[in-house]
Amino acid sequence: xxxxxxxxxxxxxNRRSMLKGLAGLSGAGLLGGTFPMPxxxxxxxxxxxxxxxxxxxxxxATFAKGGEEFAxxxxxxxxxxxxxxxxxKGVSDIKALLQRTGGKLIVNVDPNDSPDARVIVExxxxxxxxxxxxxxxxxxxxxWDFDPNYVAHMSFDGVPNAxxxxxxxxxxxxxxxxxxxxxxxxxxxxxIERKLGLDNAIAKTNGKVKLLDFQPADWNEQKAFDITQAWxxxxxDEIKGVFAANDGMGMGALEALRQNGLAGKVxxxxxxxxxxxxxxxxxxxxxxxxxxxxxxxxxMGLAIPYAHVTGKIDITKEPxxxxxxxxxxxxxxxxTVAAYKANPPKTDFNDLWGKATGQVQxxx
Amino acid sequence: MQTRKAxxxxxxxxxxxxxxxAVLIALCILIGLFNPNFLSTGNFIRLLNSAxxxxxxCMGATFIILMGSIDLSVEGIVALTAVIASLLVANDxxxxxxxxxAVPVAMAIGGLMGLVNGVVHVKLKTPSxxxxxxxxxxxxxxxxxxxxxxxxxxxxxxFRYLSLGRVFGIPMAVWIALAAxxxxxxxxxxxxxxxWIYAIGTDEVTARFAGIPVEKTRILVFALxxxxxxxxxxxxxAQFGQGHALIAQGRLxxxxxxxxxxxxxxxxxxxxxxxxxxxxxxxxxLANGMVLMGIEPYVQQGVQGLLIIAAVALALDRSRLxxxx
Numbered sequence: 048x049x050x051x052x053x054x055x056x057x058x059x060x061n062r063r064s065m066l067k068g069l070a071g072l073s074g075a076g077l078l079g080g081t082f083p084m085p086x087x088x089x090x091x092x093x094x095x096x097x098x099x100x101x102x103x104x105x106x107x108a109t110f111a112k113g114g115e116e117f118a119x120x121x122x123x124x125x126x127x128x129x130x131x132x133x134x135x136k137g138v139s140d141i142k143a144l145l146q147r148t149g150g151k152l153i154v155n156v157d158p159n160d161s162p163d164a165r166v167i168v169e170x171x172x173x174x175x176x177x178x179x180x181x182x183x184x185x186x187x188x189x190x191w192d193f194d195p196n197y198v199a200h201m202s203f204d205g206v207p208n209a210x211x212x213x214x215x216x217x218x219x220x221x222x223x224x225x226x227x228x229x230x231x232x233x234x235x236x237x238x239i240e241r242k243l244g245l246d247n248a249i250a251k252t253n254g255k256v257k258l259l260d261f262q263p264a265d266w267n268e269q270k271a272f273d274i275t276q277a278w279x280x281x282x283x284d285e286i287k288g289v290f291a292a293n294d295g296m297g298m299g300a301l302e303a304l305r306q307n308g309l310a311g312k313v314x315x316x317x318x319x320x321x322x323x324x325x326x327x328x329x330x331x332x333x334x335x336x337x338x339x340x341x342x343x344x345x346x347m348g349l350a351i352p353y354a355h356v357t358g359k360i361d362i363t364k365e366p367x368x369x370x371x372x373x374x375x376x377x378x379x380x381x382x383t384v385a386a387y388k389a390n391p392p393k394t395d396f397n398d399l400w401g402k403a404t405g406q407v408q409x410x411x
Numbered sequence: 412m413q414t415r416k417a418x419x420x421x422x423x424x425x426x427x428x429x430x431x432x433a434v435l436i437a438l439c440i441l442i443g444l445f446n447p448n449f450l451s452t453g454n455f456i457r458l459l460n461s462a463x464x465x466x467x468x469c470m471g472a473t474f475i476i477l478m479g480s481i482d483l484s485v486e487g488i489v490a491l492t493a494v495i496a497s498l499l500v501a502n503d504x505x506x507x508x509x510x511x512x513a514v515p516v517a518m519a520i521g522g523l524m525g526l527v528n529g530v531v532h533v534k535l536k537t538p539s540x541x542x543x544x545x546x547x548x549x550x551x552x553x554x555x556x557x558x559x560x561x562x563x564x565x566x567x568x569x570f571r572y573l574s575l576g577r578v579f580g581i582p583m584a585v586w587i588a589l590a591a592x593x594x595x596x597x598x599x600x601x602x603x604x605x606x607w608i609y610a611i612g613t614d615e616v617t618a619r620f621a622g623i624p625v626e627k628t629r630i631l632v633f634a635l636x637x638x639x640x641x642x643x644x645x646x647x648x649a650q651f652g653q654g655h656a657l658i659a660q661g662r663l664x665x666x667x668x669x670x671x672x673x674x675x676x677x678x679x680x681x682x683x684x685x686x687x688x689x690x691x692x693x694x695x696x697l698a699n700g701m702v703l704m705g706i707e708p709y710v711q712q713g714v715q716g717l718l719i720i721a722a723v724a725l726a727l728d729r730s731r732l733x734x735x736x
Contacts, residue, residue, distance in 0.1 A: 101560075103551070103656035108560025233708070263708050267661055268651060273461050273695075277702035280454040281446065295657075302651050305575065306460060306582065307453075323562055323653055 093356060094148045095349045098128040098137060098156040105321050106341050107157070110181075113345020114155055117396055121353065134159045138166050150174035153356070155348030157181040161236070164188055172196040177352035181344055183236065186409050190370040194363045198352040200371045201344055202407055205237050205318075208337045208376040209244025209292070212316045215380050216288045217248070217256050219314040219334035224287030225259040227278050229296045231266045238263070241292040241318060243410070259285060264296045271299030279307050289315040294324035294336055301332055320379060328384045335380040338387065343394045343402055344374060350396050360399070368406040375402045430725040431674045431689045434718075438693065442700035449703050456581060462695045463584035464650070467643045468666045469673075469687040470595035471525075471636030476670050478629065479612045479679025480532070480539035482636055485643075485666050487550025488524045489659035492517040492644030494554045494563065497654025501567040504558075510569050518641035524550060525637020529630035539633075547663075554656040562655040565648060574649035584646050591642060595684045598635070608632060612679030669694045672722045693722060 097114035099107040111127045118125035126144060130137035137159045145152050154171065156178060158164040164184035171178040172193050180200045190197040216226065228245055231238030242261070249256050259282050264270040271291065278286060289304070291297035297317030304310045311332045317324050320338025327333035355362040362370070379387045395401065443450045468485055475482040498505045499513035509516065524546060532542040565571060576583040599605040607628045610618040619625050643662075648654045673690025675682025697718060701711045 101555070103555040103560055105560055105562060111560075260702070260705065261708070262702060268658070269661055272650070273698055274702055276457040276461055277699045280448050280451065280457060280699070281703045281705075283448075298651065298653070307457070321562065323564055326564065 092151055093353070094124045094126065094144070094152050095353070096126040096128055096141075096144055096152060096154045097345055097348070098130065098141060098154060098158075100130050100132055100157065100159060102127070102129060106319060106339070109341040110157065110345040113342040113347075113394065114349055115345075116342070116394075117346040117349050117353075120396055123353075128154075128156075130159045132159060134163045137163055138170070141167055142170055145170060145174040145176055148176070150176050152176035153178075153349055153352045155179045155181070155345065155352075158183045161185050168193055168197045177356065179348035179352060181348060191363075191367065195355065195361075198355060198362050199348075199369070200407065201348060202373055203237075203339055203376055204373045204404070204408070205240025206244040206247065206410075208378070209241040209318065210248045211244075211376075211378050212318060212335055212337050213245045213248035213290055215335040215378060216290055216314060216316040217252060219316075220287040222252065223255045225257045225282065225285045226288040226290055227259050227275075227282065227286055228261045228290040229271050229274065229292060229300060230261060230263040231292045231296075233263050238292055240410075245290055264291075264299070266293055266295060268295045268299035271296035272303045275300040275303035276306070279303070279309070286313055288313060288334070291315060291317045293317055294319040294321045297333065297336070298323055298327070301327060304332075318376075320377070325379065325384060325388060328379060328381055329388075331381060335378060338377040338379050338392075340374060340377075340392050340394070340402065343392065346394050346396060347399065347402075351399050354399060368403070369400055371407040372400070372403040373405055373407060375404050427725070427727075428674075431672065431686060431693065431722060434672075434722050434725065435689055435693050435696065438696050438700065438718075442696065442703060445700075446703040449700065454699070456585075458692070458695055458699055459585045460582050461699065462691050463582070463588040464643050464646050464662075465665050465669055465691045465695065466588040466688060467591045467639055467646060468662060469669050469691055470591050470684055471639030471643075472666050472670050473595070473675055473682065473684050473687040474599075474608055474632045475539070475636050476667075476675050476677060477608050477612045477679055477682055478632060479615070479677075480629070480633075481667075481677070482528070482543045482633070483540065483663060484524065484528055484543040484547035484550060485640055485663045486659040486661075487547030487554075488521050488637055488640040489644040489647060489662055490554040490656050491524065491550040492521045492641040493648040493658045494557055494654040494656065495520055496570075496645045496648045497563045497565050498557070500565055500570040503564045503566065504561070505563075508567070510567060511573075513570065514573075514642075514645050517645050518638050521641020521644060522634050522638040525640070526630065526634040528637065529633030532633065533626045533629050551656060558654075558656060560656070562653050565652045565654070571649050571652055574646060584650065587642070587646065591639060592684065592688060595639075599684055604628060604631060609680055612681075614680075665694060668719060672719055676727070693718075 095114065095118045097111050099110055102108050102111060115125050128140045141154055154176065156167055158167060158180060161183045162185060164180050165188050168178055177196055177198050179198050182202050184200055190199050230242050249258055260278065262274045264274055289300045291300055294317035297315050301310055301315050304313055314334035316334050316336065318337040320336050324333055324336040328335060354360045377387065448454060472482055472485065496513045496517040499507045499509045499516060501508045528543050528546050531537060532539050572583060574584045578586055607623045610623055611625055611628060615625060647658050651658065669690035670687050671677060672693050673686035675686050697715060701714065706714065
């Protein structure tokens with residue numbers, strides 16, 4: 048059923064693009080940002096799209112859903128572009144969509160790799176569309192250098208969130224003893240930030256908490272399982288807690304603990320706030336997790352550019368902390384998990400920066 | 412092992428047969444010297460536990476590699492069967508409560524995927540490399556489509572017993588892997604299919620002249636491999652208590668590596684399921700040992716790569732290789 052709907056949108060799109068022809072092309076280029084566009088006339092002519100790695104992980108599936116909900120709320124056409132971890136495909140899909148829509152495209156993209164962001168931004172600017180990037184971009188690429196087409200860059204700050212969740216872990220075992228830590232792929236920005244946050248938290252305990260070992264498990268549950276098993280052999284009772292840089296690896300560690308009768312005795316923390324982790328928090332097996340809000344990033348990456356093209360805001364006049372900003376991570380522990388589940392974060396499409404927590408920082 | 416030529420008997424030949432086992436023993440001694448905990452009973456059980464799923468997957472993959480083909484659909488079939496098994500037992504998404512009946516269903520689906528691999532590969536004469544790659548992607552795609560990126564949590568303790576339960580202190584998954592090994596060994600040693608697999612892998616043209624039903628055997632072996640992957644999917648779901656499309660990530664590489672490191676030649680005809688068991692343990696012991704020895708994460712991958720090349724170089728029977736591809 049889904050594919051049928053998609054096919055229909057496709058044909059309508061083509062017919063409309065053809066009709067638009069010259070007028071559309073010149074219009075998009077000229078009206079770019081200097082003149083706020085009249086809201087009523089624009090309602091349905093913009094195509095919205097979210098681009099992400101895959102729909103097979105909970106974070107990106109929800110990210111895609113957020114975009115869809117926003118598109119539905121304004122009655123716009125919506126497309127999901129999946130890179131499958133392939134930068135080439137990610138860029139060429141966006142180029143194709145720019146062509147098909149005659150540049151009347153708002154795209155919210157989580158670039159497969161940092162360098163892709165520059166290519167995507169340049170293509171979108173050339174075609175007269177609008178783009179928001181998530182998580183990955185080169186440090187020297189800034190939205191204000193591509194006014195008005197590069198609307199914003201959104202991310203979550205791994206350092207303070209990892210530090211906070213590490214402290215929750217230390218609290219769970221009484222603040223004194225050894226921990227082991229599972230990291231993400233060594234070269235990923237979030238992996239580096241989360242490790243830094245953990246290191247900060249450990250440093251602040253003045254030697255009370257000791258990092259017994261750190262191993263990258265490449266965001267992989269199975270690897271985390273095997274490494275944790277080896278740790279149990281190597282350190283035995285010395286392990287008072289397990290820090291995992293994401294919930295998937297945390298679940299792998301938890302199952303390894305369970306196999307050895309240690310689930311619930313050795314607390315685990317993760318980051319991402321996936322359902323399985325929340326359940327583990329309720330069961331007392333996880334000491335906590337950090338819940339991002341992919342629904343919000345998925346929707347706001349479209350809502351902010353849409354507010355600009357409809358004349359509600361002029362993005363070029365917004366301050367820098369509205370152009371490159373962090374979202375809010377929610378620390379969920381045993382004490383707060385019931386409240387969090389009963390009242391999950393809501394996304395208000397009109398509150399553009401309500402959940403922004405400061406300008407993106409560059410640490411390297 | 413049966414394929415050893417009587418004319419080329421020599422000490423070198425003898426050594427080659429035992430090379431993978433020698434590598435394994437050397438590794439164990441080396442790691443044991445660094446960290447005596449490695450040789451503890453507790454760690455031995457943990458090693459068996461880590462090896463259980465790779466062993467099951469290797470049993471299927473060995474037969475295919477023995478025929479000189481390759482199977483890249485491991486991850487796709489494991490993911491799909493893990494997701495289906497999770498959805499059929501008590502869980503938080505569907506209302507099914509099939510309990511252990513989910514096991515044969517998941518295995519049948521694995522077998523079916525394998526059958527498709529075999530039929531497409533044989534009937535359309537597409538290389539096994541491309542066919543299985545395609546079917547593997549299809550499996551991942553279906554798993555993703557079924558769950559839409561979500562994770563299904565298993566709430567059936569009986570099903571989880573397949574991984575968590577212990578008999579004589581050994582995890583259930585290990586017993587299941589042992590059973591899978593015995594079945595595979597029986598097929599290899601005591602059935603005509605077993606003999607035909609070696610014949611096809613050694614020289615398909617001759618096998619055909621000898622009246623061996625090559626096409627049928629190929630299809631059957633791919634289906635058989637699918638059954639093993641289906642069982643692997645069941646064990647993966649039971650181990651993590653959940654099913655999702657990424658559950659099999661990294662399994663393909665471990666499986667093929669273990670088979671090859673164990674001394675089964677990618678060119679076909681040489682090797683056995685016993686070799687693959689040794690191969691799995693080399694891979695598992697190495698991963699465990701590097702954490703125990705506290706080797707820098709940056710160095711680990713390099714060491715792993717070097718040891719894999721060393722193991723293959725030691726085990727390779729070069730007398731049969733006129734061309735290296």
